[in-house]
Amino acid sequence: MDKNTQIQLEAAAFRQLIAHFQEHTDVQNIDLMNLADFCRNCLAKWYMAAAEANGESMDYDTAREYVYGMPYSEWKDKFQVPATAEQLALFESKKGT
Numbered sequence: 538m539d540k541n542t543q544i545q546l547e548a549a550a551f552r553q554l555i556a557h558f559q560e561h562t563d564v565q566n567i568d569l570m571n572l573a574d575f576c577r578n579c580l581a582k583w584y585m586a587a588a589e590a591n592g593e594s595m596d597y598d599t600a601r602e603y604v605y606g607m608p609y610s611e612w613k614d615k616f617q618v619p620a621t622a623e624q625l626a627l628f629e630s631k632k633g634t
């Protein structure tokens with residue numbers, strides 16, 4: 538496979554991942570962090586870092602809006618639920634590992 542094709546496939550897979558997360562708003566970021574050690578906010582940070590590495594200026598809010606499909610504050614109001622004690626305990630237990 539040539540490099541251009543690989544980049545196109547990787548970009549398509551990334552766009553599908555973003556679309557999947559936008560569609561599955563019931564999946565909470567803390568669950569993603571607890572299970573996979575990354576969440577939507579991590580994707581936004583990686584997206585912003587990639588933009589900056591390519592000479593594009595991007596702030597965190599813009600990157601999160603791309604990932605969430607709306608301003609983060611709006612997504613949070615519509616879809617985020619309070620973390621349970623169990624979710625928080627698991628999150629804290631994984632810090633530093």
